[in-house]
Amino acid sequence: MKRTTIKDLAEMLNISTSTVSRALKDHPDISSSVKIKVREAAETFNYVPNDFAINFRKKSSKVIGLIVPEISMFFLPSIINGISSVLNSEGYRFFILSSDDSYENEKEHIETCINSRVDGILISMTNETRDIQHLKKLKEMEIPAVIFDKTVLQDAFESVIFDNQKNAERSAEKLINHGCQKILAIFGDENLEITQSRLKSFKNKIEQYPEIQLHTIFCKSADVVKENVNSLLDNYSFDGFFAMSDETLMGLHSSLIKKNLNNSDKKVVVISEGKLPKYLDENYEYQINNGYEMGSFAASRLMESLKKTSSDVVKQAAQSYYL
Amino acid sequence: MKRTTIKDLAEMLNISTSTVSRALKDHPDISSSVKIKVREAAETFNYVPNDFAINFRKKSSKVIGLIVPEISMFFLPSIINGISSVLNSEGYRFFILSSDDSYENEKEHIETCINSRVDGILISMTNETRDIQHLKKLKEMEIPAVIFDKTVLQDAFESVIFDNQKNAERSAEKLINHGCQKILAIFGDENLEITQSRLKSFKNKIEQYPEIQLHTIFCKSADVVKENVNSLLDNYSFDGFFAMSDETLMGLHSSLIKKNLNNSDKKVVVISEGKLPKYLDENYEYQINNGYEMGSFAASRLMESLKKTSSDVVKQAAQSYYL
DNA sequence: TTGAAAGCGGTACCAA
DNA sequence: TTGGTACCGCTTTCAA
Numbered sequence: 001m002k003r004t005t006i007k008d009l010a011e012m013l014n015i016s017t018s019t020v021s022r023a024l025k026d027h028p029d030i031s032s033s034v035k036i037k038v039r040e041a042a043e044t045f046n047y048v049p050n051d052f053a054i055n056f057r058k059k060s061s062k063v064i065g066l067i068v069p070e071i072s073m074f075f076l077p078s079i080i081n082g083i084s085s086v087l088n089s090e091g092y093r094f095f096i097l098s099s100d101d102s103y104e105n106e107k108e109h110i111e112t113c114i115n116s117r118v119d120g121i122l123i124s125m126t127n128e129t130r131d132i133q134h135l136k137k138l139k140e141m142e143i144p145a146v147i148f149d150k151t152v153l154q155d156a157f158e159s160v161i162f163d164n165q166k167n168a169e170r171s172a173e174k175l176i177n178h179g180c181q182k183i184l185a186i187f188g189d190e191n192l193e194i195t196q197s198r199l200k201s202f203k204n205k206i207e208q209y210p211e212i213q214l215h216t217i218f219c220k221s222a223d224v225v226k227e228n229v230n231s232l233l234d235n236y237s238f239d240g241f242f243a244m245s246d247e248t249l250m251g252l253h254s255s256l257i258k259k260n261l262n263n264s265d266k267k268v269v270v271i272s273e274g275k276l277p278k279y280l281d282e283n284y285e286y287q288i289n290n291g292y293e294m295g296s297f298a299a300s301r302l303m304e305s306l307k308k309t310s311s312d313v314v315k316q317a318a319q320s321y322y323l
Numbered sequence: 324m325k326r327t328t329i330k331d332l333a334e335m336l337n338i339s340t341s342t343v344s345r346a347l348k349d350h351p352d353i354s355s356s357v358k359i360k361v362r363e364a365a366e367t368f369n370y371v372p373n374d375f376a377i378n379f380r381k382k383s384s385k386v387i388g389l390i391v392p393e394i395s396m397f398f399l400p401s402i403i404n405g406i407s408s409v410l411n412s413e414g415y416r417f418f419i420l421s422s423d424d425s426y427e428n429e430k431e432h433i434e435t436c437i438n439s440r441v442d443g444i445l446i447s448m449t450n451e452t453r454d455i456q457h458l459k460k461l462k463e464m465e466i467p468a469v470i471f472d473k474t475v476l477q478d479a480f481e482s483v484i485f486d487n488q489k490n491a492e493r494s495a496e497k498l499i500n501h502g503c504q505k506i507l508a509i510f511g512d513e514n515l516e517i518t519q520s521r522l523k524s525f526k527n528k529i530e531q532y533p534e535i536q537l538h539t540i541f542c543k544s545a546d547v548v549k550e551n552v553n554s555l556l557d558n559y560s561f562d563g564f565f566a567m568s569d570e571t572l573m574g575l576h577s578s579l580i581k582k583n584l585n586n587s588d589k590k591v592v593v594i595s596e597g598k599l600p601k602y603l604d605e606n607y608e609y610q611i612n613n614g615y616e617m618g619s620f621a622a623s624r625l626m627e628s629l630k631k632t633s634s635d636v637v638k639q640a641a642q643s644y645y646l
Numbered sequence: 647t648t649g650a651a652a653g654c655g656g657t658a659c660c661a662a
Numbered sequence: 663t664t665g666g667t668a669c670c671g672c673t674t675t676c677a678a
Binding site: 647648649650651652653654655656657658659660661662 | 664665668673677
């Protein structure tokens with residue numbers, strides 16, 4: 001089953017391949033009579049341009065590599081939607097590679113992307129990732145990359161991140177305004193930058209009110225949250241809760257249900273990326289991080305970089321964008 | 324920034340491109356001394372084979388198109404995981420195209436896939452899709468495709484679907500075994516095949532017990548479920564609930580919370596694809612549809628088709644697989 | 647306005 | 663064991 005090529009059309013019409021090629025893309029040089037003939041033949045014989053040959057020729061794949069730490073329920077769909085909306089409208093495709101929270105996989109995926117000649121990379125890093133050593137090659141090869149959400153301290157690539165400080169502070173304010181006096185704040189993995197930055201500003205804010213008692217815990221998964229909160233609630237009571245993420249909220253919620261505290265007058269504030277949680281309990285208050293916005297913004301930044309020729313690239317610290 | 328090519332290496336080493344090409348892929352004809360030289364040079368000059376040139380030459384993209392009706396929170400992540408696990412291990416990539424529940428988009432995506440020369444297609448259809456007219460071209464071009472989850476009656480392509488009948492029946496049995504007498508069953512869009520098949524077997528089972536009162540409603544979104552259930556609960560009470568999907572469950576859950584029924588002794592059974600809902604309320608019972616399993620199974624089927632040469636393709640009704 | 651031809655980076659056949 | 667070369671399908675420069 002051979003697919004019709006430009007050469008086939010050229011032979012059938014007794015004209016040259018260059019003429020066919022130009023006619024097909026409505027080049028001004030070509031007479032309209034020829035254009036019509038060519039288009040008809042193309043239509044009739046079901047001609048489909050071979051993207052490979054084109055990409056190969058043009059040295060541009062129109063493909064972006066999306067590397068994510070994991071394919072999670074909470075965040076990815078909205079991110080993907082945001083990315084799709086921008087990339088598809090610009091004629092780009094993207095493929096997803098999941099690192100499964102392993103630095104080694106992440107490193108390998110970068111190689112994969114380089115080998116398959118992606119035009120650019122969108123990456124969110126694993127919890128294990130500590131530096132951007134494995135991204136250096138991208139700079140050498142001048143493959144633009146934008147880091148989003150999960151990142152490390154660096155100034156080589158543009159990054160798009162949520163404003164943790166702002167979100168954590170506002171969450172604290174919400175609890176304060178509700179008059180909460182005994183607050184349990186639940187954070188994720190203590191080693192993550194994101195945890196530290198949310199912790200810091202949350203704590204700072206709360207500490208401006210010496211009368212408030214703050215208890216903080218760190219848990220690496222929803223299940224751990226649940227266990228820890230369960231045992232805490234056996235001995236203490238709280239009138240306010242803070243969960244730094246959707247995942248910590250899942251654990252907290254589960255525990256509150258178990259302890260029959262879900263209908264009491266406690267206040268729960270959470271920094272969230274999802275849209276599902278609104279069904280958990282409509283009384284929870286969300287400081288929403290918008291995945292769609294992040295995805296589309298990161299993709300836009302990447303498209304911008306792609307449009308710059310390499311000579312445009314100013315060798316200075318890349319910008320970080322806060323959403 | 325030019326990337327090193329085989330030609331570059333050949334010139335540097337004063338040997339032919341064919342020799343370099345063969346040395347690089349460890350061809351038995353090549354002497355080990357040459358192989359070593361070539362590999363060293365490749366290493367030194369950071370040689371990366373150009374997949375485009377290779378694909379172009381070999382007429383195989385190693386890319387699969389994944390077309391989904393929407394990028395939803397509930398199901399997609401696990402599906403993607405399942406697909407990834409199979410495809411990546413076979414050296415394939417895939418890109419995601421979302422139809423946003425529009426038949427027109429779906430049709431266009433098929434074209435896109437054909438144009439970008441994907442080796443195969445995995446597709447889950449929109450609610451609007453009524454036939455496989457738009458897939459006919461795939462057959463002509465001998466592009467293998469596997470339909471999963473959302474499909475229509477057809478026997479041209481292999482399909483992988485959940486066993487709705489089994490799931491609905493088992494869900495009904497669960498409620499019956501709990502001794503529920505007044506059951507509210509919540510279904511999705513009445514026009515969908517999936518709804519009809521779940522409805523039918525659920526109802527059949529329940530009707531074997533004439534003493535049970537069954538009330539069924541159809542709602543197109545979680546929010547609609549919530550509204551409808553809210554007003555129903557004002558006038559009636561139920562001791563058992565059935566939700567045909569994660570989404571209907573979300574609405575139901577929300578409503579139960581609002582009516583303070585979440586800690587009563589009602590029974591809730593749901594056919595679910597997600598993993599999130601376990602945190603909603605651990606007393607809910609799930610008849611789980613495993614997205615990971617579906618994704619990996621569909622991908623495996625596709626890989627199988629890919630391995631067959633076109634002459635292997637037997638022209639007979641394609642099989643459906645039930646999970 | 648059209649055509650001839652080179653070439654993108656590999657691969658593989660045929661010859662040496 | 664190695665080299666020469668045609669070719670995959672398309673674009674683009676140069677010439678006519």
